[in-house]
Amino acid sequence: MRLAILGCGTVGSEVVRLLHEQSADLAARIGAPLEIAGIAVRRLGRDRGDLPVAPELFTTDAVGLVKSDDVDVVVEVVGGIEPARSWLVDALRAGKSVVTANKALLAEDGASLHDAAADGGADLYYEAAVAGAIPLLRPLRESLHGDRINRVTGIVNGTTNFILSAMDATGAGFAEALEEATELGYAEADPTADVEGFDAAAKAAILASLAFHTRVGAADVHREGITEVTAADMASAKAMGCTIKLLCIAARGTDAAGRESVSVRVHPAMIPLSHPLASVGDAYNAVFVEAEAAGPLMFYGRGAGGAATASAVLGDVVAVCRNRLAGVRAPSESAYADLAVRPMGEALTRYHVSLDVADKPGVLAAVAGVFARHDVSIATVRQAPAGTEPAGRGADAVLVIVTHTAPDAALAATVEDLRGLDAVRSIASVLRVEGGE
Template sequence: MTSPVRLALLGCGTVGSEVVRLLHTQAADLAARIGAPLEIAGIAVRRVGRDRGDLPVDPALFTTDPLGLIKRDDVDVVVEVVGGIEPARSWLVEALRAGKSVVTANKALLAEDGAALHDAAAEGGADLYYEASVAGAIPLLRPLRESLHGDRINRVTGIVNGTTNFILSAMDATGAGFAEALDEATELGYAEADPTADVEGFDAAAKAAILASLAFHTRVTAADVHREGITEVTVADMASAKAMGCTIKLLCIAARGTDAAGGETVSVRVHPAMIPLTHPLASVGDAFNAVFVEAEAAGQLMFYGRGAGGAPTASAVLGDVVAVARNRLAGAYAASESAYADLSVRPMGEALTRYHISLDVVDRPGVLQAVAGVFARHDVSIATVRQGPAGGGPAGRGEDADLVIVTHVAPDAALAATVGELRGLDIVRSVASVLRVEGGA
């Protein structure tokens, strides 16, 4: 055994506390795997005197001066589980430029300004690892970053937010509405008191940016990601999905494509979508996460497990700590990033997708022909049409009717323009819902 590898831990909340516990309970195994023991040099917190129960740590290690802790000569690795953009960015840039490796779970910072961290890591000759930033304990980023480095990834489709997956799964299984399912998620601890980041897709968009950056060797930020949440998904949408042999999931989708000039691009988006029950992601329920990767040589791969929680996230953090500690002892560090491709990000309007459109229309002759004409004018092909009396009641001339249309693949801009024109027709009482359809022919 050599001298200990000493850690500065920034944050001691749900994840940080679990990191401390794992460092304590697995100390011997971790030392054997690394070739040196791990020691906590200090823990930066907001309030030193806060009651932390039976946490196995010397109270003297707590400090309210994170920058001072980072700058100490006896700190080798900085572990950040505070979250947020600032001051975390300044702390981590300081550490990396000083040659101190960083392990972080900060998806928001990586998605907004990962470039600053990667540049600082390259400048300081230090490691930057962040497995815990996406999908908790699921081994996902390391395979994208290392195991699949010899392959070409064409598409990544994932369920990366446990809160929204729990809500949509509950709506599908019980027939509950969005508000009712959200209340249940809050009571069970799956949803925060303010669930906006989850239900509006911000959390998933940050993770989508990180996944796309790794998969396509291109710097992608959260601002590049088209984002829609699940607040508008209704009981009627769920019923319609079931009628089609589908379910609804909040998906992050990152895919290669080409622009009008034939140049290679990437498309990155987060939105609710119908997927066939035969798709591997359709069976991912409760608060679980799963990511479906399609590569040229490896084919189809799926990574599945719990995507959040103190213990799963701490597991991913400790896995990274072991990796950077071993690198440090070997006098080496991993390449900070691979962004050589530098592909442009395609706007959402150019993304190819399918739509499921539910219309409330006047029940009279010629309506279907008029509606079909709108699709034809925008060069959108109709795959299926289902028509019936409004609300499922008895048919009758002069009453309203439901019209459900599923399209073939088309540019999102053409589909959106089609829906826009439909809203203006006097024969269309309302566009009840619009959902994208993924994973089918």
């Protein structure tokens, strides 16, 4: 089986190394040896260490490599939208199987890839696109097809999980924790895609598409990052027996008209320490799947890194090569449900609101009245004197309110109205709360 490898960076070089080191085992598992037909790179002269491949296998002609009749499987680890999309569409339409780790492309325009795979009768596998080495997409795609998945909640970005875990453990602020993550190599020089939630949102779209048999794109995902999470937020979470994680949440439910639909969102949230995701630290990933018959399922492991991602890529390579040798194709995309994606305002969640308020009679009643006007029920209220809470220094008192579950639109409107109360000096913090109710 002849492979075209597009990209030879951190992941691509690990794929090449593992193909060499495990060649005998891979051949035995597939039923035929694997050979590299070529490796497309941007620059031929770049130092790639001691990769065990002949120099003549490297090429800058990705298009020619993809179109070569001597290629059975295309492995794409370049990333980005174009030219990767054009390469893969051409390969799939020509009947070549494709293995990709390109989460951004799948979330932005997975439909084009799936349609091309159907046209060419080819396999499209992408286990490495979400949660690195964790076997997650294949179970959603195949193992759980006899069940109904109602909710998927996950930590799918290692950089942000490292940052939030460091803030929780040390009391550091966001900037300090990000600096540490950068020094240790967990954060890129430009961490925007991670800390602003773009990476997690792309993965959330892929997970929702598989879980709910519905095409969900990145534009359908409500996205918020972690840059506004403070040390004071972490302290408040600890006081509640919680921690803060950047969560991707995909949930089945009904819309305002009572029709079945899905909600897909990415944002920081407080979760109780008893939640299975609360103990996921460092740069690890974990995804919690709730299915009707199977019940709760937890997938945990390394969600990034060259070797971990390459492991998932090679697992897909073995699968598609077996299919080609057997003359069969994997089940095609399952998007029959075609459910609508609910707007964020209809998502059901809870809020943790920290208010800097005047310490005088009637303040609590006025604040409670705002919640009541929006039909939002209060679960707990905690008041502390000024200075005893990090969020309340400079105020007369700090009022910390946690709500019961309500539509996000009602909760957001409540917070907006609170800003207009004379007794409210400022809204120090607003965070969603997930789990525990």
